[in-house]
Amino acid sequence: MENNVLRARVDELAARVNGQVEEALGELVLTVNSPYVVETLAAAKNFQGVPCDFLHDLAGLDLGDRFEVVYQLTSLRGPQRLRVKARVARDNPVIDSVVKLWAGADWLEREAYDMFGIVFKGHPNLKRIYMWDDFEGYPLRKDFVPPTYEERATMRVRKEGE
Amino acid sequence: MDALNQLPLSIAAAIRGLFGDPHSIWADLAMDIIAFILVLLIIVAAALILILLERKVAGWTSQRPGPNRLGPRGWFQTIADALKLMGKEDVTPAQADKWVFKIAPMFILGLPVMTLGVIPYGKGLVPVDLDLGIFYFLGISAVSTVAFLMAGWGSNSKYALLGGMRAVAQMISYEIPLIFALLGVVMITQTFRLSAIVDAQKTLPFIVVQPLAFLIYFIAGIAEVNRAPFDLVEADQEIVAGPFTEYTGLRWGLFFLGEYGNMFAVSAIAVTMFLGGWQGPLLPGWMWFFLKTGILIFVMMWVRWTFPRMRIDHLMHFAWKVLLPLALLNIVLTGLGIYIYQLLVPGIGG
Amino acid sequence: MTIERTEEISLNMGPQHPSMHGVFRMIVHLEGEVVTKIEPKIGYLHRGLEKIAESRTYAQFIPYTDRLDYLASPHNNLAYVQTVEKLLGIQVPERAEYLRVIFAELARIASHQVMIGSLALDMAGWTAWGYCFRDRERILDLYEMTAGGRLTVNYMRIGGVSHEPPPEFWPALNSFLDDLPAMIEEYYGIFYGNEIAQARMKGIGILTKEMAENYSVTGCALRASGVQYDVRKAAPYGIYDRFDFDIPVLYGCDTYDRALIRLLEMRESLKILRQAVRDIPEGPVMAKVPKLIKPPAGEVYHRVENPKGELGFYIVSDGSNKPARVRIRPGAFVNMQVFPPISVGLKIQDVIAIFASFDAVLGEVDK
Numbered sequence: 061m062e063n064n065v066l067r068a069r070v071d072e073l074a075a076r077v078n079g080q081v082e083e084a085l086g087e088l089v090l091t092v093n094s095p096y097v098v099e100t101l102a103a104a105k106n107f108q109g110v111p112c113d114f115l116h117d118l119a120g121l122d123l124g125d126r127f128e129v130v131y132q133l134t135s136l137r138g139p140q141r142l143r144v145k146a147r148v149a150r151d152n153p154v155i156d157s158v159v160k161l162w163a164g165a166d167w168l169e170r171e172a173y174d175m176f177g178i179v180f181k182g183h184p185n186l187k188r189i190y191m192w193d194d195f196e197g198y199p200l201r202k203d204f205v206p207p208t209y210e211e212r213a214t215m216r217v218r219k220e221g222e
Numbered sequence: 223m224d225a226l227n228q229l230p231l232s233i234a235a236a237i238r239g240l241f242g243d244p245h246s247i248w249a250d251l252a253m254d255i256i257a258f259i260l261v262l263l264i265i266v267a268a269a270l271i272l273i274l275l276e277r278k279v280a281g282w283t284s285q286r287p288g289p290n291r292l293g294p295r296g297w298f299q300t301i302a303d304a305l306k307l308m309g310k311e312d313v314t315p316a317q318a319d320k321w322v323f324k325i326a327p328m329f330i331l332g333l334p335v336m337t338l339g340v341i342p343y344g345k346g347l348v349p350v351d352l353d354l355g356i357f358y359f360l361g362i363s364a365v366s367t368v369a370f371l372m373a374g375w376g377s378n379s380k381y382a383l384l385g386g387m388r389a390v391a392q393m394i395s396y397e398i399p400l401i402f403a404l405l406g407v408v409m410i411t412q413t414f415r416l417s418a419i420v421d422a423q424k425t426l427p428f429i430v431v432q433p434l435a436f437l438i439y440f441i442a443g444i445a446e447v448n449r450a451p452f453d454l455v456e457a458d459q460e461i462v463a464g465p466f467t468e469y470t471g472l473r474w475g476l477f478f479l480g481e482y483g484n485m486f487a488v489s490a491i492a493v494t495m496f497l498g499g500w501q502g503p504l505l506p507g508w509m510w511f512f513l514k515t516g517i518l519i520f521v522m523m524w525v526r527w528t529f530p531r532m533r534i535d536h537l538m539h540f541a542w543k544v545l546l547p548l549a550l551l552n553i554v555l556t557g558l559g560i561y562i563y564q565l566l567v568p569g570i571g572g
Numbered sequence: 573m574t575i576e577r578t579e580e581i582s583l584n585m586g587p588q589h590p591s592m593h594g595v596f597r598m599i600v601h602l603e604g605e606v607v608t609k610i611e612p613k614i615g616y617l618h619r620g621l622e623k624i625a626e627s628r629t630y631a632q633f634i635p636y637t638d639r640l641d642y643l644a645s646p647h648n649n650l651a652y653v654q655t656v657e658k659l660l661g662i663q664v665p666e667r668a669e670y671l672r673v674i675f676a677e678l679a680r681i682a683s684h685q686v687m688i689g690s691l692a693l694d695m696a697g698w699t700a701w702g703y704c705f706r707d708r709e710r711i712l713d714l715y716e717m718t719a720g721g722r723l724t725v726n727y728m729r730i731g732g733v734s735h736e737p738p739p740e741f742w743p744a745l746n747s748f749l750d751d752l753p754a755m756i757e758e759y760y761g762i763f764y765g766n767e768i769a770q771a772r773m774k775g776i777g778i779l780t781k782e783m784a785e786n787y788s789v790t791g792c793a794l795r796a797s798g799v800q801y802d803v804r805k806a807a808p809y810g811i812y813d814r815f816d817f818d819i820p821v822l823y824g825c826d827t828y829d830r831a832l833i834r835l836l837e838m839r840e841s842l843k844i845l846r847q848a849v850r851d852i853p854e855g856p857v858m859a860k861v862p863k864l865i866k867p868p869a870g871e872v873y874h875r876v877e878n879p880k881g882e883l884g885f886y887i888v889s890d891g892s893n894k895p896a897r898v899r900i901r902p903g904a905f906v907n908m909q910v911f912p913p914i915s916v917g918l919k920i921q922d923v924i925a926i927f928a929s930f931d932a933v934l935g936e937v938d939k
Contacts (some may be wrong), residue, residue, distance in 0.1 A: 085658060085872050115788050116875065117884050117901040130886065132873050132901075136785060136801050143873065164788030167909050175622070190615040190938065199623055284702025380583050384605075384920075450696050451768055454921070528762070530695035530769045533921045534605055 066110045066140050073103050089143045094155040097129070097146040101158055104133055110140040115158070118168035120176035122202045126150050127178055131158075148178055157183040175200035226506035231346050257349035261338050269482040270300045272519060279523040310471030315378050318468065322376030327469065327476035329369035334483030337362050341490045342417045344500045344508035355416035356408065359491055360401055363446060366484070367393040370448075370455065373465035373477070385464020388534060389448065389455040395541040396445035396452075402549035403439040406432050406556040407495045420499030427498035431559070434552045436496045438545055440518070443488040445541070447481065450526040454534055489518040580608060583920075587616045593690065593927070594934030605919045610912040614905075617938035625898035630656050630865045631730055633898065638724035640900065641936040644683035644879045646675040646715075648936075649728035654809055655874040655885040656730050659867040667855040668732035669811045673848045674745070675715075675727055676876075677841040681752070682711040683879035683931075684834040691831055691928040692763050695772055695921075700763040707755050710748045717741050730865060732858035745849065752842050756835060764832060773828035777914050777926035780825060787910040791881035791903050792837065793930055796822045796829040803877040814851075817843045827922075830929040834879075866893045880904045880931055900939055904932040 070088055074081045077100050079092035092100050104112045112133035121128040127148040134141050148155050157180035158165045169180045170189040177198035180186055188195060197204055234253065241249040274289070274297060281288025290296040314323060340355045342348045352358050367390055374386015408414065410431065411422045422428075429436045445452040455464045466477050493499060493514040500507030502514075532540070581602050587595040595616035601609040621640070625633050637652040638645040650672055657664065664672075689704030712722040718737040719725040727733055763769055779789070784797045794801060800821040804812045820836035822829040869891040875884040881903015888897040907930050915923045 084870055087873065089871075114785065116790075116882070117873070117886065117899070119886055119897075119899040119901070121888065121897055121899075130899075132884065132886065136799055139807065141807075162788060163786045164906055164909055167905065188615075190618040192615070199620060204623075280698065283699045285706065286702065380581050383581075384583070384602075388605075453696065527698050530692060530697035530700075530763070530766060530772065531921075532768050533772050533919060535919065536768075536771050 069107045091145045094148045098156045112142045115162040120172035153178040265483045268486045269479045272482045273300045283527040307475040313470045317378045319376040326373035327473045330480035331476045333366045334487045337487045353415045377468035381467045396442045399545035399549045400442035403435040406435040423498040429496040447484045451529040489515045617934045621939045635726045644679035645724045646679045651876040651883045653728045659872045668857045670852040680879045687931040694928045731861035776827045776922045796833045797825045798823040815844045827929040902936040905937045
């Protein structure tokens with residue numbers, strides 16, 4: 061019952077934002093292009109009757125030819141679940157930040173930036189979170205080559221007082 | 223048992239007899255030096271035993287055996303610890319205030335030694351029988367606050383500074399209820415001299431007439447010594463080790479000795495002022511003294527390993543808004559009690 | 573005398589620090605004893621598990637999941653293998669499901685014991701810590717009996733569990749369950765009932781319901797703020813829908829409630845364990861799974877109620893025997909975001925207590 065309502069809402073939203081809807085192992089997946097992501101998520105958060113208002117996860121994904129930012133939405137008020145995937149171009153990975161919608165997206169977006177290099181526009185503090193601040197490279201990209209032993213030995217070592 | 227009681231006095235008399243004039247200045251000097259050495263020995267022995275006892279008590283409260291590898295049932299643990307500390311490198315932080323940093327441990331150990339000099343350990347066994355006894359003790363323990371601040375400031379470390387500032391706030395606040403609690407006893411005995419106070423408890427230890435004062439004194443005493451639940455000064459979990467963070471090796475060991483010396487001094491004063499000092503049936507005086515002090519120290523350790531730590535504002539609130547009014551109330555009640563006693567029992571007064 | 577000026581100190585707490593629950597580092601800006609700002613800096617335990625997963629087969633990655641929340645390692649195993657099983661569409665035998673529940677709930681109890689003990693330790697309640705860890709040893713003995721490891725058990729497999737527990741497992745488990753109510757009473761008496769501990773925890777670190785939802789807080793912290801939500805009831809996984817247990821909820825939103833709710837959850841875990849031991853059927857402990865695990869191309873997201881929060885796994889498969897992407901959504905990582913805002917204006921000792929009440933394990937936070 062609720063699933064049908066949710067499906068209806070998602071289909072309607074997809075029509076508005078030029079997205080594609082599919083079902084993967086019992087879950088609804090809505091794929092949109094990156095300019096529409098804030099509109100999509102704000103609309104999903106305020107779905108009539110089945111609001112998907114809890115941001116469960118925000119992850120980056122490297123599909124070879126493009127990046128994707130995957131948002132897992134659930135709700136504390138019902139069983140509704142939705143996965144929103146936003147396509148991001150690989151050569152210029154910029155997407156709007158959703159920190160205004162959920163404050164919990166803060167560190168998750170920082171992690172996606174740190175691991176993939178996806179820049180979240182409008183994020184208050186987009187710095188690396190796992191790797192050290194002047195690390196070069198984005199580890200989870202498919203084309204990331206870890207530094208060799210020789211390179212690591214000559215990596216910049218922080219000197220006293222720096 | 224009177225023979226054992228008299229034993230130290232006979233030894234003292236014998237030593238005085240070695241000199242031409244038993245009361246010459248040289249004899250006095252010799253006795254003073256011997257007394258000083260004995261007090262030092264007491265502190266060192268107390269610290270050695272107490273350090274191990276602390277770890278054993280810690281184990282017993284958590285249902286563990288405590289250290290039990292070195293020596294019979296672990297009793298050589300402290301010696302091993304001391305040897306280990308002596309072997310450590312002596313590190314002074316680069317930007318530390320060298321003199322302040324190095325002198326602080328000496329103060330922290332020296333002050334308890336000074337306070338232990340006026341306590342009656344047994345019948346006639348007072349190293350220095352000052353007629354300002356308790357007043358002197360309180361004055362010296364007030365100075366120990368400065369020592370903590372020296373350690374905190376001299377280390378040039380934020381953790382140490384935080385610890386030092388907490389020490390000053392805490393120790394100054396808790397000294398006031400401590401002093402007022404002792405004032406009750408002084409009002410009854412009309413003297414500061416510690417041996418006279420012990421003699422005044424021939425029939426009845428003062429804890430019976432001043433129970434509130436004893437409680438306040440004991441709690442404030444635990445706070446003065448920086449033991450849990452009042453150990454914010456050296457709070458492990460927050461400011462690593464407070465003023466002691468940057469100390470290593472034997473210097474740090476001196477702090478430890480100082481803390482246990484302080485514990486011993488506070489308990490000894492409690493025994494002297496409230497529990498009848500060295501008096502007791504059957505056993506010789508000095509044995510009773512150490513027994514009573516030992517029991518109080520055990521209670522301090524028990525409390526440490528059971529209770530969590532208080533927060534700084536709760537601590538200050540407790541000192542100023544709970545203990546101090548109670549101590550003042552105690553003084554009022556004591557005053558009333560003395561007045562009524564003087565009315566009822568004619569001839570007592572003065 | 574006028575005060576010239578006061579200066580704010582910035583104190584660096586950790587990564588080596590007695591109460592940083594691992595290698596957490598935070599820079600605390602203090603005005604005297606009052607905190608004005610906290611900047612957490614994590615990543616000291618980052619081992620790149622998500623990258624490693626892309627070069628391991630599905631079965632080879634299971635021991636790595638142990639090291640996420642190492643205090644409740646069977647639970648992490650459970651999350652991962654259930655995600656892969658969803659992708660493959662494998663049905664796990666009944667006995668294995670019950671064994672999984674038993675181990676998961678034991679992990680929950682052990683993890684909560686560590687949390688209570690560590691919270692007490694951070695407030696210098698050494699004895700409470702000693703009691704919690706002493707009792708946890710019995711759970712670790714149960715693990716060792718069955719799976720060989722005390723901390724990182726690596727017990728679950730894709731399609732079931734790895735070993736049948738030995739015969740001495742069941743009497744040991746039953747005797748532990750008999751003693752657990754007394755243990756819970758003891759923890760309450762020595763820690764929660766203590767006036768000093770209560771003064772240090774009540775009213776500290778208020779996390780309102782709205783703030784919790786906005787910051788995506790999950791797990792015990794959410795339930796201590798008045799939201800009755802537990803994945804085991806909301807979206808049951810495995811056979812959790814067969815058990816009869818309650819979800820404890822508290823409305824105080826403070827550190828005391830976050831700590832107390834874990835004690836209440838231990839009681840509920842006891843109920844589940846008793847039912848599981850009573851109802852466990854005979855049978856195989858492992859399903860027939862192909863030797864080479866090659867899920868069809870697709871993606872799946874699965875979450876479980878870890879003791880620290882909700883642990884989510886998002887696996888993208890490209891049809892080969894190694895995953896294309898394994899995304900680990902750590903409960904503790906997301907929960908920690910709310911820790912700086914709620915600590916502002918409190919004392920440094922409160923900050924330690926609040927951090928302990930969120931029960932973050934850096935293995936999970938840093939992956």
